[in-house]
Amino acid sequence: MVKATVVGASGYMGGELLRLLVRHPEIEEIVSVSRSYAGKPVSSLHKNLYKVLDLPFVDLDLDNIDSDIVFFAAPHADWFAQVPSLLNRGLKVITLGGKFRIQDPVLDHRVYGGYEDPSLLEERVYGLPELYREDIKKARFVTNPGCYPTSILLGALPLKGLVLEDKIDFEKIVATSISGTSGAGAKPSVSLHHPEMCDNIRPYNIFFHRHRPEIEFILKDTFKKEVNVFFTPSIANMPRGIISYVTLFSSEVDIDLTKYFTAFYKGEPFVRIICGDDENVPGILEVVGTNYCDIGVNLDESSGRILILSAVDNLIKGGSGQAVQNMNIMLGFNETTGLDLVCGHP
Template sequence: MDVAIIGGTGYGAVELLRFLQQHPYANVKKIISHSNSGTDFSDVYQHTVEVVELQMEEIDIDQLAQEVELVFFATPSNVSKHTIPALIDKGIKCIDLSGDFRLQSPEVYQQYYGEEIAPQPYIEKAVYGLCETYRENIQQADLLANPGCYPTATTLGILPVLERDLIDPQTILIDAKTGVSGAGRGLSLNVHFSEMNENFKAYKIGQHKHIPEIEQTLSSVANETIQVTFTPHIVPMTRGIMSTIYVDLKEHQSTEAFIDLYERFYQQDPFVRVRKNGVIPSTKEVWGSNYCDIGLYADERTGKLIIVSVIDNLVKGASGQAIQNMNIMQGWEETAGLHTLPIYP
């Protein structure tokens, strides 16, 4: 299948290319970039010289619809909503790595993204692409809203105990960390080397656009309105998400019992790995891979369950999950092009 990538100069695009280069069924035919049209992709990312021999182009909807069957959007927020409807109307499948089609509420979207939501018929058509939860819906999707990085790590950490009604859903406290690549490739004082090196800071407390996404998914699973306390932090590393989640248990069970629950819950999911008792995962252990690793500790003293969930924000938190979604949409093996060990050390 021939595919295209729109938003060719960002980290999401280059990660898509890294995995699609080894994909057995998908071929990247076009890379679209308005700002770098006419430039060889390898001139922007020198490490792809003699591997990726494509020149970036301006977008032409009619031509694109004739040459590819699926388009990945690795664009900033409030961009894809202006182009995806035209492609969907022409029968082209779309996977959006931005947040334009994730939220259902126009009011919530306006509050967190600062603009009007995409046209309602396309919001209703979009399938939220958390692979491990919505696999059957994804199989039928033409428009796929790829989840954000924080929501992926966080919801995968919470879902097993939420679905089994083992926690008080109104006590969810999320302490999350990200590497600087989560801010994208654009220049920003916030991630300037002098500002970020040997530093560690909380940001967008109570305002992060992933808050409503997390709440929407958890509320849907629990069939009740759930609000979470979510504090994101940026740390001086390039890649990685660590989401440490604290929840009140309805009744105490051992750590071993929760590990057994999580292993059974995710036994059919090739990219979720549950750690043994006493072992807590680190971000380095999923670096460059599509894995989500989860560690658990049931604290009998406080009556809380502590969940540590780690992913690579650019892979399982973005491009890797997008390819996993493509595989499910096309009926291919879910691991196609993705089954690789993390890079270590």
């Protein structure tokens, strides 16, 4: 049994972490850190946790954390400087923000700025278990992937090792994603105000979103070749969920991609390959509230167009669920513990 601390517990990601951790059989104590709500019951903000998690938020000096594992579900800021001392004291750390996901000091600094520590950047393991499970097992410090990258990367990874890998144009990958509004966090803003969003789908950051370099960095690391991802995100009038449409072109395709994708993810507990024909495509409804990533792969033989559809819950497989999956791996628990989640239907 272990003790877990959640920094940023008042946010959407923090709230979902608390929800998962409170039912996790290996967690004996939770500390929920919030600067703004210290002293108030957790359920006064996360109302779904009323009579489930009877705990106040605390404003804790991070030097005084004595948990086995610390989740930073907060934007990277001054607190990042305290990560080395936590690691030196034997604690394990999972960060959910973007800092240090890109293991390139120049690119990381350009996208996220702020705290610099080459040793920390060197030590970090990117927390996508389907790709880096063996490294995560040994890691003290894991950077959890972004929500869009999780859906796009899990969709594209099976192309690795494909017989026709060399026939695919990785320099022109087109990725379009639609996300629920919780992707922007709990802080109110004019553009997310109800009258602006309730009947709307709004593209944003159409030429540069900060997740683009993260996606490209991991794909380059995987495919060992030049990769460009033309990524366009949109935010839609639903609270949670992401669906990504990833298009690639190949000069020659003569393989059953669904079969290939199914074999690639054989044994993966949280990736489900959906057939991909018109009747049977991944959708947000089936993954919301779960740690699943549903993937469909389609081929237009006449044009050589490969269309990969990939759906996740941005707050679960795209965030807190994947963080718990990483914790399970880091601490030697069964990887699926606490994540046996199925959504309702419809």
